[in-house]
């Protein structure tokens with residue numbers, strides 16, 4: 001298309017970040033957030049969490065779903081540890097959001113970093129962008145930058161909370177509200193599993209929750225900068241993650257079930 005014509009064409013509305021807040025949608029979000037809050041409070045009671053040495057933790061990756069859970073936990077002062085993984089390759093917008101979240105809620109997040117020696121060894125052996133070369137090397141990079149720090153973050157916990165939704169991808173279809181994470185040896189709670197993407201964004205708009213600026217640029221799912229791209233209208237919400245791979249391989253290992 002000629003550049004002049006393309007410049008005249010209005011940018012398509014980003015339906016994910018501009019939900020029409022109808023009464024029905026507000027009611028659905030109100031009911032689902034109340035149910036999620038009940039589940040979180042039951043988890044606090046069951047796992048005896050407290051904010052400083054909590055046995056119950058929430059893994060915050062700063063995606064839209066995770067911002068809903070961050071808001072539910074921190075706005076209600078629930079004694080749940082909120083932690084995040086900094087892989088060292090996050091987009092600048094995610095680092096901005098981390099600071100914004102800490103200011104907005106007046107709360108410091110617990111951030112885990114990869115082992116520096118392991119990253120150095122991996123990069124010297126395979127190259128700085130080895131994840132593009134094969135699925136194996138991509139998974140190895142996720143192993144060093146995400147899985148090992150996650151194991152440390154989960155050590156000593158009884159349960160962890162995620163913002164996963166069943167509708168996010170083929171690898172998450174049928175996701176239960178609660179499951180046993182056999183790989184990490186603890187319970188895993190997915191309070192938003194039955195939420196739609198529209199409900200997630202409606203919650204964010206209604207409650208004025210901070211979110212990643214990349215979402216306004218057609219990034220529905222955001223991970224590390226070199227492994228995430230914007231999606232086109234109609235594409236699967238996870239299509240921008242590891243876009244060079246088949247959908248069946250697209251998990252980083254954080255949420256893979258053992259068979």
Ligand code: SF4
Pocket residue numbers: 087089131138139141142143145146223224226227252
């Ligand atoms: S998402 Fe990409 S850069 Fe980040 S840990 Fe995985 S392979 Fe490495």
